[in-house]
Amino acid sequence: MLSQSQHYLRIACSLILLLGINPPAVADTNQAFISVLDYGAVGDGQTDCTAAFQRALAAASAAGGGTVLAPRGNYRFAGHLEVPSGVTLKGIWESVPAHNGIRDRGLPKPTDDGTTFLVTENRGKEDGPAFITLTHNSTLKGVVIYYPDQDPAAVPEPYPWAIAMRGKNPAVLAVELLNPYNGIEATGNERHLIRDVQGQPLRRGVLVDAIYDIGRIENVHFNPWWSLKPKLFEWQQKNGEAFIFGRSDWQYVFNTFCFGYNIGYNFVATKAGVCNGNFLGIGADDCFTALQVDRCAPMGLLISNGEFVSFHGPDPTMVRVGAENQGSVRFVNCAFWGPCNQIAKIAGTGTVGFSDCIFMQWDHNREDRHALDVESGTVLVRGCEFQMNRPQIRLGEKVRRAVIADNVINGKLRVTNQSGKSLALDSNISDEPRPAK
Numbered sequence: 001m002l003s004q005s006q007h008y009l010r011i012a013c014s015l016i017l018l019l020g021i022n023p024p025a026v027a028d029t030n031q032a033f034i035s036v037l038d039y040g041a042v043g044d045g046q047t048d049c050t051a052a053f054q055r056a057l058a059a060a061s062a063a064g065g066g067t068v069l070a071p072r073g074n075y076r077f078a079g080h081l082e083v084p085s086g087v088t089l090k091g092i093w094e095s096v097p098a099h100n101g102i103r104d105r106g107l108p109k110p111t112d113d114g115t116t117f118l119v120t121e122n123r124g125k126e127d128g129p130a131f132i133t134l135t136h137n138s139t140l141k142g143v144v145i146y147y148p149d150q151d152p153a154a155v156p157e158p159y160p161w162a163i164a165m166r167g168k169n170p171a172v173l174a175v176e177l178l179n180p181y182n183g184i185e186a187t188g189n190e191r192h193l194i195r196d197v198q199g200q201p202l203r204r205g206v207l208v209d210a211i212y213d214i215g216r217i218e219n220v221h222f223n224p225w226w227s228l229k230p231k232l233f234e235w236q237q238k239n240g241e242a243f244i245f246g247r248s249d250w251q252y253v254f255n256t257f258c259f260g261y262n263i264g265y266n267f268v269a270t271k272a273g274v275c276n277g278n279f280l281g282i283g284a285d286d287c288f289t290a291l292q293v294d295r296c297a298p299m300g301l302l303i304s305n306g307e308f309v310s311f312h313g314p315d316p317t318m319v320r321v322g323a324e325n326q327g328s329v330r331f332v333n334c335a336f337w338g339p340c341n342q343i344a345k346i347a348g349t350g351t352v353g354f355s356d357c358i359f360m361q362w363d364h365n366r367e368d369r370h371a372l373d374v375e376s377g378t379v380l381v382r383g384c385e386f387q388m389n390r391p392q393i394r395l396g397e398k399v400r401r402a403v404i405a406d407n408v409i410n411g412k413l414r415v416t417n418q419s420g421k422s423l424a425l426d427s428n429i430s431d432e433p434r435p436a437k
Contacts, residue, residue, distance in 0.1 A: 316339075
């Protein structure tokens with residue numbers, strides 16, 4: 001037997017279904033949501049919200065964790081924040097927003113919609129605390145980080161990192177780094193997750209170092225959506241680094257992209273060590289050097305399905321491997337194009353391999369540059385396609401070993417061997433006529 005209230009509820013539900021009305025969303029009573037507005041935050045773009053946000057984050061931590069919600073608004077910060085363990089700081093965006101061309105094409109500004117954090121602390125100083133520090137199991141999601149005092153037509157002002165990731169399992173999800181000087185500093189943590197992030201970090205995009213348990217970076221795209229004005233963009237191309245990798249054990253990087261930096265992907269040696277990892281579907285466009293390896297781990301960098309383009313700068317080159325490298329770097333099914341000087345300049349004592357790759361353009365100024373200029377170490381070039389009828393490979397005096405096999409050559413095979421060593425040169429298909437039997 002239904003009670004009277006149950007009877008009326010059944011009638012109401014029937015009417016909702018009959019009329020096609022969407023029922024109102026019901027809050028999950030098991031989820032702790034705390035609004036920053038209840039702790040004194042004002043999203044008017046003028047009020048300093050640092051203390052109010054930190055009070056809300058502390059309240060969530062005291063409750064055992066949960067989500068601190070920053071509703072639609074423009075929140076100004078004269079200070080910095082720390083997100084406690086087990087707490088999520090969340091804006092309204094469920095997918096990463098975009099504000100491309102806001103200065104040049106009259107499109108919406110970052111303060112027109114959504115949840116925007118206006119950062120003002122430490123203007124002109126790079127060595128201060130990060131604006132937001134994530135800790136153990138904490139998350140930042142669904143916000144735009146914007147530096148309103150940054151001039152889109154001038155050399156950028158230094159600022160500290162927008163986000164620092166610490167502890168175990170910190171996460172940055174669906175965040176737009178619209179115009180920070182330094183983006184995300186992911187060092188000294190375990191199992192970081194950076195997913196669905198885009199924007200225009202001006203000096204550094206993401207720095208990874210001192211990672212001893214698998215880090216993950218997915219769907220991160222850095223484009224000059226905020227400003228392409230000549231003074232700022234020229235500075236970015238001379239000084240910017242999109243992705244920097246120091247010590248990281250089993251780093252996973254998937255579907256990342258950058259445009260308009262001095263170096264797209266930079267693998268460096270730090271006090272903590274060097275990087276090994278799996279890099280799938282990565283890209284760099286209009287970078288002076290698309291990918292640079294100063295040093296990497298002996299177990300290698302595995303780079304698959306990459307796309308790299310270089311055509312500006314003093315010596316536009318897709319890949320550089322430095323003289324200190326002792327590790328292994330493998331490019332598989334990657335494409336290289338753009339009117340560059342050379343595809344790769346390789347040194348060091350390690351091994352660099354290209355397999356099933358496409359080399360489309362090089363020797364832009366017709367200086368008889370080789371696509372692959374190998375100064376030393378070991379090189380493997382197998383199953384690749386050289387699309388231009390220009391010199392393909394130079395092996396310098398310090399080259400230890402070389403295997404060049406099963407490649408498709410446009411025009412004449414031109415391999416310059418200055419190493420004095422024998423090399424495996426076999427089954428390459430060129431346009432040269434074969435001698436009659």
